[in-house]
Amino acid sequence: MRFSLSSILLVALAAESTVASSWFSKAVYNKWHETELERWLSDHNVPYPTPADRNDLEKLVKSNWDAKVARPYADWEPAQLQSYLKAKGTDVKKSTESDKQTLVSQVQGLWHESADTASNSYNSVKDWIFDGWTDSQLKAFLDRHDIPAPQPRKRDTMLAAARSNYDSVAKKLNQAAHYPGDWLYESWSESDLKEFLDERGVPVPQPSTRDKLIASVRRNSRLSAINAKESAASASSSAKAAKESLSDALLDSWSDSKIKEWADSNGIKVPQGSKRNELIALARKHRDTLTGDKIASSASSAFGAATSNVQDQYNTMTGSGQSKGDEAFNEAIASWSDSRLKAFLDARGVPVPQGGKKDDLVKQVRLNKHKAATGFSAWTFDTWTTENLKKWLGTQNNKAAKKSGASRDELFKQAQDSYASASKSGGSNYASVTSYLASVTGAAKDTTFDTWSDSELKSYLDSYGVPNYQGSNTNELKAMARRNANYFRYGTSTPQDTFFARLQGGAQWIFDQLKIGVSSGRQSAGYEGEKAGDSVKEGATTATHAAGEAAQKAGDKVKEEL
Numbered sequence: 001m002r003f004s005l006s007s008i009l010l011v012a013l014a015a016e017s018t019v020a021s022s023w024f025s026k027a028v029y030n031k032w033h034e035t036e037l038e039r040w041l042s043d044h045n046v047p048y049p050t051p052a053d054r055n056d057l058e059k060l061v062k063s064n065w066d067a068k069v070a071r072p073y074a075d076w077e078p079a080q081l082q083s084y085l086k087a088k089g090t091d092v093k094k095s096t097e098s099d100k101q102t103l104v105s106q107v108q109g110l111w112h113e114s115a116d117t118a119s120n121s122y123n124s125v126k127d128w129i130f131d132g133w134t135d136s137q138l139k140a141f142l143d144r145h146d147i148p149a150p151q152p153r154k155r156d157t158m159l160a161a162a163r164s165n166y167d168s169v170a171k172k173l174n175q176a177a178h179y180p181g182d183w184l185y186e187s188w189s190e191s192d193l194k195e196f197l198d199e200r201g202v203p204v205p206q207p208s209t210r211d212k213l214i215a216s217v218r219r220n221s222r223l224s225a226i227n228a229k230e231s232a233a234s235a236s237s238s239a240k241a242a243k244e245s246l247s248d249a250l251l252d253s254w255s256d257s258k259i260k261e262w263a264d265s266n267g268i269k270v271p272q273g274s275k276r277n278e279l280i281a282l283a284r285k286h287r288d289t290l291t292g293d294k295i296a297s298s299a300s301s302a303f304g305a306a307t308s309n310v311q312d313q314y315n316t317m318t319g320s321g322q323s324k325g326d327e328a329f330n331e332a333i334a335s336w337s338d339s340r341l342k343a344f345l346d347a348r349g350v351p352v353p354q355g356g357k358k359d360d361l362v363k364q365v366r367l368n369k370h371k372a373a374t375g376f377s378a379w380t381f382d383t384w385t386t387e388n389l390k391k392w393l394g395t396q397n398n399k400a401a402k403k404s405g406a407s408r409d410e411l412f413k414q415a416q417d418s419y420a421s422a423s424k425s426g427g428s429n430y431a432s433v434t435s436y437l438a439s440v441t442g443a444a445k446d447t448t449f450d451t452w453s454d455s456e457l458k459s460y461l462d463s464y465g466v467p468n469y470q471g472s473n474t475n476e477l478k479a480m481a482r483r484n485a486n487y488f489r490y491g492t493s494t495p496q497d498t499f500f501a502r503l504q505g506g507a508q509w510i511f512d513q514l515k516i517g518v519s520s521g522r523q524s525a526g527y528e529g530e531k532a533g534d535s536v537k538e539g540a541t542t543a544t545h546a547a548g549e550a551a552q553k554a555g556d557k558v559k560e561e562l
Helices: 005-026 034-043 054-070 078-087 100-110 115-123 135-144 155-172 190-198 210-253 256-265 276-287 294-307 310-318 321-333 338-346 358-367 386-395 408-425 427-444 454-464 474-490 496-518 522-537 543-561
Strands: none
Touching (some): 034 054, 256 276, 321 474, 408 454
16 A cells, blocks of 8 residues: 555644644643633733633643743742752852852752643642641631531641632632632732742732732742642651650660660560660660650650641640630730830831820730731841841941941841831832842741840840840740740741741750750759750740640650659
């Protein structure tokens, strides 16, 4: 049978067309509604003709899909690229800070998922779209759409309820669900939207409108979900390492007779004449395989609780988590200075009572205690280190950055003044400032206060009017600073997104406190363990300190063992 050249070409073209058509029909956006196609193009700043038929819209999405979904970092500003690299532990050379091409190349080398994985994720948006939401936002979504959730409302159950009802809510509202519209964020305030972007180092659109804010949140939600899971895994890994180290510290503190007693109670045969290092090796060999291993179980329960949902754990430990948290907050602010109370309100955009007495200020703060400070303000620099304040002022050509012997208080005041000036002038100058802050805020703030001197800590506490720090040691000063800083920044809210970062930063500190209680033997363990417990209690309303209370329980078990 003979084929002509024209027939062969025709068959080849038909085959090519079939393959292309097959691939195109499998594209996730092929089943999207036209409004979703337009929304995606608008979110990603891709111009499209109006009116446009579906084929034109699909072609535009197709031609931009790889760049916007598989390689979104190509559109990032240098500040956001730097923020991503720093979060991945990659140093950015000063000579390349503004070289976008070099920064993009570095990010590309660290990128986490393939083009297929990124595309497939849009087959079921509901599986990840809620991951970056706080507990209060999930609750508001469920309540708004009359969705029942099992009591008590734990994060896992609220997430499951939101996901399982996502399609039915969209259908009820007559909305498309493949690439959701503004309906999904109806219960979010503009402050919520800005905070979502701020905490992820994403520049807030300038000038910002609600539509632009939602578009930016929607565009960054996938990356946020991935980062949240990576942070959770990292926190869990850190806790596991701390647990193992804690077990080692316990064994090292035990006498030979104590190790033999433990081995006997767990049915482990100890060879006669075993030396100390042999006893410890024997205990380590069997500790993770025995259900009666109290060392491992104590540490595991403590750090397991720390890496589970913080709010659930906090409620379990207190029996009435919210009321206890409110009581602790009210007790703390009662001792705050007038200037710090006014700053709390100012950082939230709440009008400060003019000529009001302290009682009026305290009352207003209590009314707004559930609000976290959002966006950028002159108080963004509140917990920045001296070094980072100097770097910031250097970018603003402020003379204080080069002033020898400048105190942190002086640098802080200059930073506030510089920000206020940029905010007042607005325009490109202010946009440049917020872009810079978005890229460095996460790394610049020091909510653990680990690098602060005693004099800096005391001065910081003075700004709150906190009494009775005289005679306190460095760890106690840090604990007081953390407690008040977290109340100032978050009020009584504990957003889930910030938990992982704070747990990672505080996990080592928690372990150090426990280690103090076991490294010096029985008597020292009891004394230092109580001190560690007291320090942990001071921050019970924040995620890291809630985790710390779980660690305190382990400390109590340690004392029983010793």
